[in-house]
Amino acid sequence: MARRFAPFGPRRVRRPALMLAVALLAAAGWTVVWATDGLHTWEVGTVDARFRLRGARPAQNFAVIELDDATIGELGERPPLRRSRYATAIDKLRRAGARLIVFDIQFTEPTRMREDNALIEALGRARPTVLSTTETDGHGHTAVLGGEDTQRAFGVRVGSTLLPNDSGGVIRRMDYSVDGLKGLWVVAAETLWRRPVRQFGSALIDYAGPPGTIQAYSLIDVLRDRLPAGAVAGRIVVVGAAAPSLGDVHPTPTSPNGAMNGPEVIANTISTVLRDRPLRDPSWPVAVLAIVLCAALVPLAGLRLTPLRSQALGLAFAACFVVAAQALFDHGLVLPVIAPAGALLCAAIGALAVHYALSASEQRRTHELFARFVGEPVVRELLTRQDGGLLGGVRRDGTVLFADLHGFTALAERLEPEATIEVMNRYLGEMSDAVMAQRGTLVSFLGDGVMAVFGAPLEQPDHADRALAAAREMLDIRLPRVNDWLRAQALSEPLRMGIGMSSGDVMSGHVGSARRVEYAAVGDTTNVASRLETLTRDLGAALLISDATRSRLSAPPEDLLSLGELKLRGRDGRIVVWALDRASHRIEEHTS
Structure with missing residues (x-):
């Protein structure tokens, strides 16, 4: 189950200001209506009803x-x-x-x-x-x-x-x-x-x-x-x-x-x-206070409650207000009803309008942000399920994948800058397509590396299977396709890559400032995946996965080879690591 954190971005800053503006406008407008005796016929009609x-x-x-x-x-x-x-x-x-x-x-x-x-x-x-x-x-x-x-x-x-x-x-x-x-x-x-x-x-x-x-x-x-x-x-x-x-x-x-x-x-x-005129009109502070309270209720409740609950609260408060007005009338105070009710209604409509306007803006913002990291089908699903927390932070069970080219830095030194960028774009484009084909989230490009997460921001029970499928596609289809293109362009020798994956709790969400926002996935799971990708260089392995990822696979494949418990650089303790059986003899040397 996801644990939500406070959403990031200007949305939460704008909402209180807009709700406050709605409350103030409703209160000011209906105070003027009351002070100028507007809708007098309706107000005295409520007095007649209170008599009856x-x-x-x-x-x-x-x-x-x-x-x-x-x-x-x-x-x-x-x-x-x-x-x-x-x-x-x-x-x-x-x-x-x-x-x-x-x-x-x-x-x-x-x-x-x-x-x-x-x-x-x-x-x-x-x-x-x-x-x-x-x-x-x-x-x-x-x-x-x-x-x-x-x-x-x-x-x-x-x-x-x-x-x-x-x-x-x-x-x-x-x-x-x-x-x-x-x-x-x-x-x-x-x-x-x-x-x-x-x-x-x-x-x-x-x-x-x-x-x-x-x-x-x-x-x-x-x-x-x-x-x-x-x-x-x-x-x-x-x-x-x-x-x-x-x-x-x-x-x-x-x-x-x-x-x-x-x-x-x-x-x-x-x-x-x-009887000393027992029915008294309220003093202006009392009347204005009643109008302000009615105007402020739903907008302020909307900062904490869902629109449906805040509107229901407004409806319940309106009923209580009518009962209170009748009780006060029975004791001699003729509290205005139309102006407070009008303020409550206008504020409720305004709060609802603000909610839907912000929701529409949020959907557009969500689309703009997530379209950079996930495929269009995932974006559409996010828009149907998004409730505000996805733009902030969620804790989900997921799988993090790191992929990096081996020896690309030395290769880039021999290529012209234009050719280097062209190679990187070709490679990163293929790897990105492999991630999105499995409905993963493309977190970032780290030079010639790729970071992706599966199972966030949308929950995916089969996130480990999707991550492994994406890794296989990178190694078996996408990387050979890039190498074929390189040979056709006579740019360089074939490229090699290493992939590290780990599963567990992943805290993900948008981070940054109002000027620049990125999607991030952090936590121990991310650190382990990064260390495993680094370890692929030492072991000459194409793919290393943690035991946590293997345990989450629906049907662990037969070509996974256990490397036993390994020590990861910069991390206390040892973890069980698995590699594809296609690994070189250096794996056996390292584990023997």
Whole structure:
């Protein structure tokens, strides 16, 4: 089994930089989207979904009295009702123990004096009360009940009921004041607390639940004394129009398939202020941190994990983030979801693009590098199996072969430089073809020598057989072919060569610098093969192989002759060496 080492080359340097760039770009881009409220419709849609997932919460401190179709039908009176009707309702609600009466009905224009007086007197008896309006002079002044003097005289406070429409006409937020007039929800809270409400800009309305969550009763039941005992005792009572024909119905985050009537919306706004606006938008550091974390996750994971695992991690993190956003929402923090999710998605796509771009570049680089050392079939197999480690370092069981010409240096001194180079090119070309024919890797040319390895970078169970076959081809076919060419060119006497081979662990991979890269195979196996090739000169042998190579042959040939244990130059200990039986008498002299 191969043991991988850290890959060599600029690829590992570029990958962190590119992944960091992907994370930074995704984080910066989606931070801008969040800061400029881009994709607002999608973001508030997630808030609506979080309301629905949270479900309804009790609102026991509130009750709604509805001017509904039942009231209109039983009274036989079309709205606006006579103000004495509301005066009667106020008295009955006061006697029933209502804590505060809030009207989501405007009393701006005067009607009959008797009717107006009845209403004003009832308000005075129930003081304090809160009335609503949508009309101001732009400076917070209103004409409700004829003006502010009357309001103060009878303990009446007035607030605006204008609520901003968000995307899709949905009412999601409330303002502290409108045209200088405080919102009805602020006025109601201040009336109950008897102190000012801390000013705020815009705030999310924390709806208790879908329409009907807040207990509602018909106005006619109040007028006819049909309210259940204790129905409004100690509660904040909001009186308003609920009949669909009156048009005071609005879409809200908790009413996706319908609408919520005005008084229930107002009750939810007052409840939100009384609870100190429990739903808070995050501070910008928190929001930006969420975006940055989502943007950085997959690219940084991609430095350690495979693309599939890093993408799966991103998907799992997205699910956890959604769960966390819901949990935080349940505890009052409205964390943005769209911008972090967008950052996560863009960063994941970017990381995947970087991976495949680098993989494509790596394949081209692998082809360019290995095409110099192995045949095209091996290069194609490398490209289908390459995972990055092959460009770095691997430890494999392989066979190293060294081949060298004997006496070529003396021969080169007698030849012209051009002829010398021509002979070397012819010889090295033939030897290279013999190596690649057996799917070996041509490691290097060492002057007139050749170094090759079998079993790396691709594993080859029969590497020893391939190496021996290549050596036989060199000796029996390639070298005679070179000698025939030399005779035809009348350049020199026939050439002789020696080959040394050994098998075992081979550490191989590309080494060098960014300017020059070579393939290398190092280790004790390489040293033994080199020493055996050197020993062929002393023994006059054409081929020497270690016992480690012979033991790995699938069927050791009969023409291998054991030379016993020999001492190799520069190496401690002795090893068993084998030679082809074609060796000269000098082998016998050396071993005798």
